Amino acid sequence: MKLYHEVRGCSLAVDIVARELQIPLELEWVNMTTKRLKDGTDYFQVNSKGTVPTLEMADGQYLSEGAVIMQYLADQSPGSSLLAPPGTLERYRTLEWMSFIGADLHKGGFMPLFKAATPPEYRSIARQYLNGRLGWLNTQLSDRNYLMGSIFTIADAHCYTIAMWTRAHAIDTAPWPHLEAYLTRTGSRSSVKAAEQAAREQGERESAERMHNTH
Ligand SMILES: N[C@@H](CCC(=O)N[C@@H](CS)C(=O)NCC(=O)O)C(=O)O
Numbered sequence: 001m002k003l004y005h006e007v008r009g010c011s012l013a014v015d016i017v018a019r020e021l022q023i024p025l026e027l028e029w030v031n032m033t034t035k036r037l038k039d040g041t042d043y044f045q046v047n048s049k050g051t052v053p054t055l056e057m058a059d060g061q062y063l064s065e066g067a068v069i070m071q072y073l074a075d076q077s078p079g080s081s082l083l084a085p086p087g088t089l090e091r092y093r094t095l096e097w098m099s100f101i102g103a104d105l106h107k108g109g110f111m112p113l114f115k116a117a118t119p120p121e122y123r124s125i126a127r128q129y130l131n132g133r134l135g136w137l138n139t140q141l142s143d144r145n146y147l148m149g150s151i152f153t154i155a156d157a158h159c160y161t162i163a164m165w166t167r168a169h170a171i172d173t174a175p176w177p178h179l180e181a182y183l184t185r186t187g188s189r190s191s192v193k194a195a196e197q198a199a200r201e202q203g204e205r206e207s208a209e210r211m212h213n214t215h
Pocket of ligand 1: 006008009010011032049050051052053064065066067102
């Protein structure tokens with residue numbers, strides 16, 4: 001299977017999940033500025049929304065939406081601790097987290113900060129909103145190692161990926177010590193380190209190409 005991925009994108013969570021499950025994924029890096037693949041293919045042919053992640057499944061079909069791709073991958077390894085079986089309350093609790101991370105943290109909180117066109121007044125509203133959500137998350141993490149308790153799940157791959165954007169926006173996480181400890185704990189997992197390393201190497205390749213093209 002193939003993951004359409006971006007260096008600083010939320011698609012990192014999918015790569016982490018695949019590595020946790022030891023499901024080999026080919027990584028295809030998308031140029032999100034041109035929306036083209038390395039061979040020049042228009043990425044909208046892969047995902048008509050133009051967003052990453054997209055998973056190309058074994059039969060050649062495409063699946064989009066990170067939260068759904070992560071569930072799909074976890075379900076390829078029945079019995080894995082990354083996601084409880086269908087019908088269990090534990091599964092819905094994990095999905096409750098996935099929805100909070102995708103809607104509240106990613107889209108509601110961080111997205112306005114990424115957009116250059118966001119007016120300053122709205123930027124500060126988004127920051128306030130995000131602070132509230134991160135503060136709540138910090139409280140939730142006060143009595144557990146991972147979102148679901150002691151076991152790492154797909155929700156942690158998702159949460160880590162999005163919450164690490166605090167670094168990209170120089171948001172000081174010192175007021176939220178449980179969140180900081182969580183990010184350190186999760187970031188020390190070998191799956192996370194390997195996924196981050198792959199993204200870092202691609203980032204270096206992209207900067208070298210940019211340098212080459214401008215000289
Ligand atoms: N609902 C989608 C959103 C994915 C998304 O927003 N991805 C960002 C990267 S983190 C993206 O592709 N942005 C480019 C764009 O919106 O054109 C999901 O959860 O997978």
